[in-house]
Amino acid sequence: MLILLLLAVVSLDALADHPALVAGVEPFHRYISSESSLPARDREILILRIAALSRSAPIWNDHVPTARDAGLTATDIARAGGMPDDPQRAWIGGLIPARERLDHQV
Numbered sequence: 001m002l003i004l005l006l007l008a009v010v011s012l013d014a015l016a017d018h019p020a021l022v023a024g025v026e027p028f029h030r031y032i033s034s035e036s037s038l039p040a041r042d043r044e045i046l047i048l049r050i051a052a053l054s055r056s057a058p059i060w061n062d063h064v065p066t067a068r069d070a071g072l073t074a075t076d077i078a079r080a081g082g083m084p085d086d087p088q089r090a091w092i093g094g095l096i097p098a099r100e101r102l103d104h105q106v
Contacts, residue, residue, distance in 0.1 A: 040070040048080035 016022065036043065044067035051059040060081070067077055 040066075041072060044070045044072060045076070045080050048077060052081040 032043075033047075038046075044063060047063050048060060048067055050056075051063060064077060067080075072080075
């Protein structure tokens with residue numbers, strides 16, 4: 001599952017030399033990036049967290065503006081990057097551990 005999530009946040013430009021891979025990944029990428037029922041705010045938290053854990057600066061940099069547009073504050077974005085949670089922002093604290101538990105189920 002984690003591999004699929006990582007592929008979903010990989011820039012399709014990075015795969016440009018592999019058209020067959022782009023053709024297979026693009027529909028999933030589009031769904032995860034914009035068409036899923038997950039609220040944009042939650043989706044961006046998870047994408048930023050995956051980018052931080054995988055140390056993907058390009059994905060992080062691409063999604064910070066999108067996260068801001070989705071309503072995340074600078075503090076929310078910093079927390080997605082690994083800053084400790086604040087009890088008053090518990091909803092973010094719930095999303096990140098839930099996403100990280102997926103790593104252990106793969």
